[in-house]
Amino acid sequence: MEPSFWHNRWQTNQTGWHESTVNPLLITYFPSLNVPPGGRVFVPLCGKSLDLGWLQSQGYAVAGAELSELAVTQLFAELEIEACISDVGKFKLFSGEKTDIFVGDIFALSCEILGPVDAVYDRAALVALPETMRVQYTTHLKSLTALAPQLVIGYEYDQTVVPGPPFSVTPDELHRHYGDSYTLTPLARIDVPGGLKGKCPATEHIWRLNKRLG
Numbered sequence: 001m002e003p004s005f006w007h008n009r010w011q012t013n014q015t016g017w018h019e020s021t022v023n024p025l026l027i028t029y030f031p032s033l034n035v036p037p038g039g040r041v042f043v044p045l046c047g048k049s050l051d052l053g054w055l056q057s058q059g060y061a062v063a064g065a066e067l068s069e070l071a072v073t074q075l076f077a078e079l080e081i082e083a084c085i086s087d088v089g090k091f092k093l094f095s096g097e098k099t100d101i102f103v104g105d106i107f108a109l110s111c112e113i114l115g116p117v118d119a120v121y122d123r124a125a126l127v128a129l130p131e132t133m134r135v136q137y138t139t140h141l142k143s144l145t146a147l148a149p150q151l152v153i154g155y156e157y158d159q160t161v162v163p164g165p166p167f168s169v170t171p172d173e174l175h176r177h178y179g180d181s182y183t184l185t186p187l188a189r190i191d192v193p194g195g196l197k198g199k200c201p202a203t204e205h206i207w208r209l210n211k212r213l214g
Helices: 004-009 025-031 050-058 069-079 129-146 171-180
Strands: 041-046 061-066 084-088 091-096 099-103 119-122 149-155 182-191 202-211
Touching: 004 061, 025 050, 025 119, 025 149, 025 182, 025 202, 041 050, 041 129, 050 069, 061 202, 069 091, 069 129, 129 171, 149 171, 171 182, 171 202
Parallel strands: 041 061, 041 119, 061 099, 119 149
Antiparallel strands: 084 091, 091 099, 149 202, 182 202
């Protein structure tokens, strides 16, 4: 997936992954991560997700990484937060009240630039990437966040019918990526109403990932 693909989708408003409401699975299952009050939550490939506003409303600080500056500009407008914009390394940093969004390539983001985080919320990041990039992404994310607990939402469907994105990520694949470092707990499996893009049956699944002890 070249950066131009995502820039074009934002510029032409082809953002079918963007939800017009807060994701109900986030509301239901995020408390199970037991993030400390005032903790900092990292949302990779965050776009202009309304989920960030919900996390803030619960008292958390949010950090995000997003390729599209247009998306981040729209995010701050929707959150009604004035952005302070600065250059940090290869990134343009949009900062505001309890908000830090790094505009640029997530693979260039370092833990030193990101800073410490208490949890990761991945709704549309892993499934946005093709298989080869998912290996690179999960390896990078583990290092970037020091194995912070994660809430991960994915999809399962027949990839031969719909090419993606979003891509199909099975529980077995999730275990391959994270099982060496995390204990994976399945929280729910839900049939997607109308299937994926109305073309084939699909299941949405949500997982809690906690760092393995010992």
